[in-house]
Every structure is written in C-alpha cells, then in structure tokens.
Amino acid sequence: MITSNLNLVSSNCNNKSQNKNYFQIIVILLFLAVSPTSYSQGIPPPLGADTNIDEHNALITIPEVALLDxxxxxxxxxxxxxxAPTEAGLALSFPVTNSSIWLNYSSIIGSTTEPSRNVSVQITSGTVPAGTSxxxxxxxDSGNGDGLMGTPSTPIALSNAAQNVITGIGSSYTGNGVNKGHNLQYTLDLLPSAGAYGLxxxxxxxxxxxxxxxTDY
Structure with a gap:
C-alpha cells in the first residue's frame, strides 16, 4: 500500500510539470504573434497597426498644347x-520675294483623340493684284527644338481657301523667335499666261x- 501511494503522488507531480510546460509554450506563441519580427515572417499585424511598408497614389496629367506664333x-x-524700271522699254521687276518671317509652334498631341496636327494658311482679307500670284x-524646321516636327508642303499659291503647308506635327516645339521653327518665303510673280502684264x-x-x-488632323 505504501508503494502504491508513492506512485500516485509521483503521477500527480508529473501532471503538474506537464501543465507548466504547456503554459510556457502558450506564452511563447503569444509573444511571437505580436513581436515585430513576426511581421517580416509573413504573420499579419494586429488590425490598425503600422508596419514597415506603406504606399500612396501619384496622379500625373500631361496637358494638351496647341500654340502657333x-x-x-x-x-x-x-x-x-x-x-519700277529706270529705262524706257523695261518692265517691272518680277518676281519679288520676302523671307523675313518665321513660324513657331508648340504641340502636345493625344495618341487616340488627336494623333497629329497640321498648319493651314489662307487669305482672310484682301485679294492678290490682278495679273499676279x-x-x-x-x-x-531649323532644328532648334525637339520632338516630332511637321513636314512642309511644296510651294502653293495663296487663296481664300485654307490649304495645308505643314503636316504631321506631333508632340514637339520649335524654339521661340527669329531663326527658330520654319522660315516662310513669299513670292509675288506675274501669272504665266500671256497678257498678265496688261492687268x-x-x-x-x-x-x-x-x-x-x-489644326487637328
């Protein structure tokens, strides 16, 4: 009976020791669950807590530009x-040219809504003298800017109808001022038909x- 009682006491002691070990394991697991080290190991932080990662939005807008000068x-x-001639029997001196004006532009296109731009020209007031063109x-382009510059057309006779003189302008700028962009050369000449001088x-x-x-394309 004595031996049996001793065994019973020993068994109770073992149970207490095991309960203590379980308690220690639970405490360690709870510590790991809330420690900063656990965040970096993929364990989610408590709701509303900061971490070592955050983010924000950046809004970027490219403005439309269409300027000509x-x-x-x-x-x-x-x-x-x-x-006018200084000797009898001579004619007026034709052709007459002038290339003092430069055309500048700044352009930002939209790839889907306005993929390119043109420059058109027309006489909006007045008429060309009879017998002349x-x-x-x-x-x-003079090469003082950057981007997709336009392509000039062949020389055209001006009228009151709009005609394209530069086509295919993309996002680009020519530079501002004289000797920047596209030089414009005007030529006033007699019409090639016979009798034009008499007009x-x-x-x-x-x-x-x-x-x-x-203009938009």
Missing part, C-alpha cells in the same frame, strides 16, 4: 513691291491678311 525682326508686315514656300493697275493698293492656323 509668327516672328520677325522688324514686325510681321511683309512688303512685296516690284521695282502670291506663293508661299515653307522651309524645313497690272497702279491704283491697286490693298493690304492682305494672311492667317496661319494650327
């Missing part, structure tokens, strides 16, 4: 006056308004 050293009024030739009239004295427009 005409530049010249001494104003943008162009004089095209044939010289007024032509415009646009030079290639000239010294009472003609009119100012033409020539308008350039940067």
């Amino acid at each position: 005409l530049e010249a050293t001494n104003g943008t009024t162009v004089s095209l006056n044939p010289s 007024l032509k415009i030739a646009v030079a290639a 000239l009239d010294f009472d003609f004295n009119e100012t033409l308004v020539i308008t350039y427009t940067l």
Whole structure:
C-alpha cells in the first residue's frame, strides 16, 4: 500500500510539470504573434497597426498644347513691291520675294483623340493684284527644338481657301523667335499666261491678311 501511494503522488507531480510546460509554450506563441519580427515572417499585424511598408497614389496629367506664333525682326508686315524700271522699254521687276518671317509652334498631341496636327494658311482679307500670284514656300524646321516636327508642303499659291503647308506635327516645339521653327518665303510673280502684264493697275493698293492656323488632323 505504501508503494502504491508513492506512485500516485509521483503521477500527480508529473501532471503538474506537464501543465507548466504547456503554459510556457502558450506564452511563447503569444509573444511571437505580436513581436515585430513576426511581421517580416509573413504573420499579419494586429488590425490598425503600422508596419514597415506603406504606399500612396501619384496622379500625373500631361496637358494638351496647341500654340502657333509668327516672328520677325522688324514686325510681321511683309512688303512685296516690284521695282519700277529706270529705262524706257523695261518692265517691272518680277518676281519679288520676302523671307523675313518665321513660324513657331508648340504641340502636345493625344495618341487616340488627336494623333497629329497640321498648319493651314489662307487669305482672310484682301485679294492678290490682278495679273499676279502670291506663293508661299515653307522651309524645313531649323532644328532648334525637339520632338516630332511637321513636314512642309511644296510651294502653293495663296487663296481664300485654307490649304495645308505643314503636316504631321506631333508632340514637339520649335524654339521661340527669329531663326527658330520654319522660315516662310513669299513670292509675288506675274501669272504665266500671256497678257498678265496688261492687268497690272497702279491704283491697286490693298493690304492682305494672311492667317496661319494650327489644326487637328
């Protein structure tokens, strides 16, 4: 009986020791669950707690740009006056040219809504003198800007109908001022048809308004 009682006491002691060990394991697990080290090991932090990672949004908007300007050293009024002869039997001096004006532009296109732009020109006031034609030739971009520059057309005779003189302008800028962008050369000449000289009239004295427009494709 004594031996049996001793065994019973020993068994109770073992149970207490095991309960203590279980309690220690539970405490360790709870510590790991809330420790910062556990965050980096993929264990989620408590709700609302900060971590070593955060994020925010960055909103970026590219603005649309469509600007055109005409530049010249001494104003943008162009004089095209044939010289009178100093000897009898001679004609007025044709053709007359002027290349003092430069065309500048700044453009930001939209790849889906406005994939490219053109520059059109037309006479919006006044008429060309009878017996003559007024032509415009646009030079290639001078290379002082950057981007997708437009392509000039061949020389055209100006009229009151809009005509494209530069096409395929993308997102680009020419630089601002004289010697930047596209040089414009005007030429006033007699019509090639016979009898054109007889249509000239010294009472003609009119100012033409020539308008350039940067248009959507």
